[in-house]
Amino acid sequence: MTVSKLVFTPLSYTGWGSLQQLLPEVKKYHPAHILIVTDPVLKDIGLVDKVSSPLIKNGYEVDVYADTAPEPPLALGEKLVSYAKSRKFDLVIGVGGGSALDLAKLTAVLAVHDGAVEEYLNLTGTKQISKKGLPKILIPTTSGTGSEVTNISVLSLESTKDVVTHDYLLADVAIVDPELTLSVPPKVTAATGVDALTHAVEAYISVNANPATDALALKAIRMISSSLRTAVENGKDKEARTQMSYGSYLAGLAFFNAGVAGVHALAYPLGGQFHISHGESNAVLLPYVMGYIRSSCVAKMRDIFEALGGNVSSLSEEEASYQCVKQLQSLVEDVGIPQTLRGFNIPESALQKLTADGVQQKRILARSPLPLHEKDIRAIYQSAYD
Ligand code: NAD
The missing domain is CATH 1.20.1090.10 (Dehydroquinate synthase-like - alpha domain)
Incomplete structure (x- = not known):
């Protein structure tokens, strides 16, 4: 008899209009300062506003970090984690394709760990993740990576890619609303x-x-x-x-x-x-x-x-x-x-x-x-x- 281990994100909302579940979920965490990790395209086309506006209207302080890029290089991960460490966030929301979601979950966890992101890489790192980090809600805007339900963050290195992976990188909540993918080219x-x-x-x-x-x-x-x-x-x-x-x-x-x-x-x-x-x-x-x-x-x-x-x-x-x-x-x-x-x-x-x-x-x-x-x-x- 073979024993299989199955791990799932604790809570997912799926289906058209499921983004409406964001505000009630955010309220459960009573956050004082929210970090939204996204990408510049989604900011420009107004998709991030759809996520942030209801939060801001309800009195939440929200920082939008959109200085990211597709297939994020390690340096981008280092920069974003340092940024999060220098401020006091208590909830991270990732909005985007796999690139933004991977950066969001990485930041939520490594913002509470010592050392550089590089030290936590799977192939070459020497440090272990030991703390759950900040709560995270992941909202995909592409239908591709599945990052909203995995414990993996992929980073680009000089000639290949490597991952940071731990079950603490799993989203607390995944919101998979197909309406957010209508604008994907x-x-x-x-x-x-x-x-x-x-x-x-x-x-x-x-x-x-x-x-x-x-x-x-x-x-x-x-x-x-x-x-x-x-x-x-x-x-x-x-x-x-x-x-x-x-x-x-x-x-x-x-x-x-x-x-x-x-x-x-x-x-x-x-x-x-x-x-x-x-x-x-x-x-x-x-x-x-x-x-x-x-x-x-x-x-x-x-x-x-x-x-x-x-x-x-x-x-x-x-x-x-x-x-x-x-x-x-x-x-x-x-x-x-x-x-x-x-x-x-x-x-x-x-x-x-x-x-x-x-x-x-x-x-x-x-x-x-x-x-x-x-x-x-x-x-x-x-x-x-x-
Ligand atoms: P992406 O996040 O890099 O996005 C690709 C492009 O699509 C970007 O320019 C982005 O701005 C644009 N875009 C995204 N959503 C859009 C929307 N709704 N409307 C208009 N434009 C939109 O692409 P991806 O394929 O989702 O993610 C790739 C990254 O995910 C890679 O780094 C890959 O290695 C990683 N990945 C992670 C996992 C995981 O389990 N964590 C799994 C597979 C891949």
Whole structure:
């Protein structure tokens, strides 16, 4: 009998209009000074006002910190944590895509710890997180990362990415309101949507998958694959945005508990070295990694093909797993993401360094159903090249 550990964010509100739950939740914490962590685009388009105005009207003192950037570099994390330490906040609200949410949860926890953020990094850090930190409410504005329900904060380093991770980084409250995603541009909708799909696919084939994460992952794959093309074509489609919002949330719950694997391990160096967004890095590699590991998980890939809308009735598991890879490739193509590394202007000479950095992601690679060694990683990058 295998024992599985399942950890969920204590409280989530999902669905159209769920942002209205923010004020009653904030009131429970009686905060004197609230920090909102967001990004400059969301401030400019007025989306942050939708979050802050009801709080300010109700007499709360609110600081909006929007001097952030996508795929946040470590230095940004250091700066924001120092800022929070220099003031007295007692509640942190993250509003944005994964980049802003990751910074918000990092700040809420490390604002009450000594030392630099760098010392808490997973691969190279030496310090342990020991205190829960400030309460945090996370409000995603993309349907992608699932950061609102994970205990992970991802930071960009010089040539790869690393994470700060601890259950104290979990949100106290997640508010997943699809209405906040209506303004996401098509390119970001595509990249974040395939990111969410990748979370669900990798959680499903992970060696740590269990019946609970399988149920979450398959439902996520169904919802995302049936709505992503529409959400990219017509961002104002309420039904597609709602499906994507739930799909991304379920995929987040699935991968947080089962883990991601080869696609993410190989995507981190791409993002780190070539500043390709996390979603696009995952998207370009997804069909190639799945094609490479197919023989190790044919039955699971048959299930994924079915959840993607494929008809499995007359196919062997082997044939269905092959069709699964093709279907993933079509989805990436249909939403307009380049399908090769060459399509991102990556030179072939970069494959060696990408491989060397990919090999370092041992914790993530350990969840692949097919062990991926240096020669395998190099072969996958090579197949994805052109
Ligand atoms: P993002 O947060 O970087 O946002 C991408 C762009 O979309 C930004 O320019 C942002 O301003 C814009 N945007 C966001 N919401 C918008 C809206 N509603 N309307 C208009 N524009 C909007 O993108 P992301 O993919 O959500 O997050 C990526 C980051 O999350 C990466 O650093 C990645 O490594 C990390 N990540 C974290 C986890 C986790 O569990 N913590 C999981 C996967 C990825």
